[in-house]
Amino acid sequence: MKKISKKIKIFFFFLLSVLAFGQTLSSNLSKDKIALGEKVTFRVSVNNLKGRDVISMPKNELLPFHFEETKDDISKTFDNYSRTIEFQIFDEGKFTIPPLEFSINGEVLKTIPYEVSVYNPVNADDQPNDIMNNKEVELGWKDYWETFKWHFMGALVVIALLFVFLGMFKNGVFRRNRKEEFPIHKTLLELKNLEKKRYAENGNYRLFYVELIDITRAFLTQQYHIPADVLLTDDLIDLMKHTNKISSENEKVVEEIFLRGDLVKFAKTFPTKELMEKDFREIYDFVERSTVDIEAEHLREVH
Known part of the structure; x- marks a missing residue:
């Protein structure tokens, strides 16, 4: 009985030591199914640091390529470290946040992976309804001139510039080494x-x-x-x-x-x-x- 009691005491002593001196890493994703361009928050926190430094990827570079980071805030106290990232995704499909590494005095802690599904909220079958029927209006040549005169003048400028650039190219102005x-x-x-x-x-x-x-x-x-x-x-x-x-x-x-x-x-x-x-x-x-x-x-x- 004395031997069993001694083993129980050793076990509880070991458990208390882990709880007292070990660091705890946790992460949270606000949503795993989002619309195109919708902002989502990803948080990472480490507790029980006791003044130790936390090393990870630089700001705005923690998440993979498809995750457009709009905010990356890091805060640290003597015992706690927290990092809050706000991001958007502009492609449909499923994307993964892999396990992310955080180094604490040489000890590497990793977050759990997350899968994010991105969908397009626009229904392609929806058809816009006109408020009223279109009216037909007869136009004269003056109306057409007022509408398209700047297009005509712009075309003349483009043609003139084209001739200028062709002349410069012919004379070797744009010839590179x-x-x-x-x-x-x-x-x-x-x-x-x-x-x-x-x-x-x-x-x-x-x-x-x-x-x-x-x-x-x-x-x-x-x-x-x-x-x-x-x-x-x-x-x-x-x-x-x-x-x-x-x-x-x-x-x-x-x-x-x-x-x-x-x-x-x-x-x-x-x-x-x-x-x-x-x-x-x-x-x-x-x-x-x-x-x-x-x-x-x-x-x-x-x-």
Whole structure:
């Protein structure tokens, strides 16, 4: 009996310790079935912090792509942390809020997933009713002139401007440097502009990977003539593996960074500044050495 009593005391002591020192994370979604553009509130709270810091995605970047955030308020006291997000969705269908991570002194807590259904409240079968029947009015040429004179004058201005631009183009005013027309030089310029935005230093993981992958997709489409701008990541990787256009080294770089970018965009991983800089440099080097792939493709076509 004494042994059983001792075990009960130990169990209650352990339970009280968890309740006293553990943090509690909770989340709430105000509605899971909404109309197009309707505002919905999503709340996350963490209790029993005892002064500990809470780390999560930056403001206005917590929810996935389709969720248009209109408000993101964060408040914190010594014991409590709360985050209230107001959002809208402008596409019909079902969308998921995945488990979201909140780090507290190295311990990662996750919210439960939510599914949101979006519907169009407008009934396409409803027909508007006129208040009264339309009246027919006879118009003279003066009435037509007053109605359409500005359209006529605007058309003349457009035609005149067209002749001016054609003359300027003919004289070489709009001719760009031939170097800028090649996909490699254009893409390297876009990558340098991305680097100037300093997303890695500011911790803007999501924007960094969204823009880096968009630039790379456009380059793959122009340089290798594959539909990278419309394919999903998995389909694009599969296509690259079954074509000889891209070297295995370059293919590996694109695959790893695209997969990591998808995880970051959906808040499933938090990359370090060093990892973001490494991914940027590898894409930059890939673009520079892509000429080797193109030369190899030309040789295969010749033989």
